[in-house]
Amino acid sequence: QVQLVESGGGLVQPGGSLRLSCVVSRFMLDYYNIGWFRQAPGKEREGVSCISSNDGSTYTADSVKGRFTISRDNAKNTVYLQMHSLKPEDTAVYYCAANNVHLYCSGYDYEYHHWGQGTQVTVSS
Numbered sequence: 001q002v003q004l005v006e007s008g009g010g011l012v013q014p015g016g017s018l019r020l021s022c023v024v025s026r027f028m029l030d031y032y033n034i035g036w037f038r039q040a041p042g043k044e045r046e047g048v049s050c051i052s053s054n055d056g057s058t059y060t061a062d063s064v065k066g067r068f069t070i071s072r073d074n075a076k077n078t079v080y081l082q083m084h085s086l087k088p089e090d091t092a093v094y095y096c097a098a099n100n101v102h103l104y105c106s107g108y109d110y111e112y113h114h115w116g117q118g119t120q121v122t123v124s125s
Contacts, residue, residue: 001025002032002114004096009119012086020081020119022096029053029072033105034079035112036070038092038121045095047107049081053100059107064090086123093118 008020022034035050049060049070058070069082079096097112099105 004098004114004116006096006116006119009121011122013125014087014123016086017084020094022079024077026077029074032098032100035097035105036081037097037109038094040092045109050105052105054103059105061107088123091123093120
């Protein structure tokens with residue numbers, strides 16, 4: 001059974017940091033690409049970052065490049081999104097998602113078939 005559970009969201013001041021975690025079903029990271037997406041109120045869902053199952057290659061959106069880093073720990077069945085220098089415009093519900101269709105991950109949400117429930121990130125003073 002494919003399961004993804006996000007955690008780590010919360011309220012943080014501008015310039016602060018958070019680390020999001022996405023715990024997945026056992027062995028998923030060997031076969032599934034994992035992506036992080038976010039959706040702010042009134043806005044379309046945006047691909048933030050992703051990591052490919054086959055070689056660990058990553059993609060990061062220009063809007064967060066240099067501030068966000070994706071990583072994975074296969075032993076813990078967990079993918080992380082480390083976020084630094086947070087801005088108010090980073091406020092959104094963050095979701096992790098999985099697909100095993102493509103060789104490499106992407107930031108296109110339509111490629112992902114399995115989704116977590118989301119975790120709220122609010123950046124505000």
